[in-house]
């Protein structure tokens with residue numbers, strides 16, 4: 101939507117409530133109306149022609165020019181309002197595109213910037229859907245994919261330097277579910293060194309679902325595109341599927357929108373409206389969730405039924421600590437716990453929960469707990485489980501906005517009576533499970 105007037109620069113929390121939406125275009129309504137129309141009436145045949153020229157990339161809109169809407173698969177008012185209002189939440193962003201799921205944003209980014217014959221580099225573990233898309237669709241389709249193991253900064257530097265025809269570097273950090281972090285500035289520097297050596301410049305894409313937009317700012321660290329499953333923290337209520345892409349360079353978003361028009365995976369008007377309503381509270385929710393999670397993680401760290409708590413403020417690896425402190429404003433709301441009693445203990449724990457829900461997904465106001473090995477990561481091979489640190493006793497907790505004392509009490513009662521040492525067989529063989 102066109103901005104009604106120039107205003108002074110304001111902070112993101114203010115901009116999300118005051119920018120990108122002009123009440124006069126919604127009959128004076130203080131919050132946006134929903135525009136469900138699939139097609140739009142042109143103001144003149146010339147305006148229709150100009151709108152198609154811009155859509156087709158044959159013309160560029162002049163600054164301040166108002167361009168007629170065409171057809172809702174390309175764009176619609178609620179997508180434009182959402183896209184304008186989300187930009188200030190992502191530091192460094194100048195443009196955004198809304199998609200009908202996180203996977204739609206990821207797929208569209210990869211298919212926009214990588215063609216058969218190209219190479220992409222991605223870190224593992226990565227979201228399961230992303231891994232399937234890369235291994236079961238993009239690779240058979242002719243895109244070479246090289247996996248770099250999260251936490252191995254030297255390995256990532258090396259593949260970025262050496263890969264032939266590299267067109268995309270796709271990173272997700274922190275890794276799910278053990279929160280291993282990848283140094284984004286270091287990856288961006290590796291891309292610059294590659295370009296300085298005369299090789300192709302890959303687009304550096306970051307899935308920022310776990311810590312953004314509140315706590316991690318990849319565009320400020322030299323990354324090109326930030327992607328979200330807006331299904332998670334951005335929407336925050338487990339009642340909406342959506343995805344978003346943001347970039348500092350509007351040309352990258354224009355290219356993705358052009359593919360979005362072909363794929364037909366734009367977020368529809370009602371969902372755009374819902375997601376837009378959630379944006380002003382994402383910072384409030386994430387702050388409360390992160391504070392709750394930190395209190396719970398630190399309280400559980402010494403519990404005798406727990407082998408290890410995975411949480412950024414409890415990192416013991418010096419390099420991981422360094423990345424966390426440099427890259428993230430707050431630790432976030434995902435806590436994973438590894439139970440000494442393995443799978444039976446994990447299942448008992450899940451069965452006994454009375455406040456938290458046993459469900460996949462994350463980022464919602466209610467607390468969600470799952471057993472990754474038998475659910476979100478059940479498709480992994482033994483080797484992939486070992487690399488990703490996914491053990492039989494691992495439980496992932498996405499902490500909500502409930503009173504943290506009730507959550508801690510719920511977890512403590514669910515831990516009662518669970519084994520306080522690993523089964524003898526494991527201790528003898530010394531396997532790290």
Ligand SMILES: *Cc1c(COP(=O)(O)O)cnc(C)c1O
Pocket residue numbers: 201202203204227229272276307309310328329330331332341342343
């Ligand atoms: C959930 C998730 C996705 C996929 O998003 P959908 O909205 O379910 O399509 C991608 N990346 C991460 C990190 C996720 O957690």
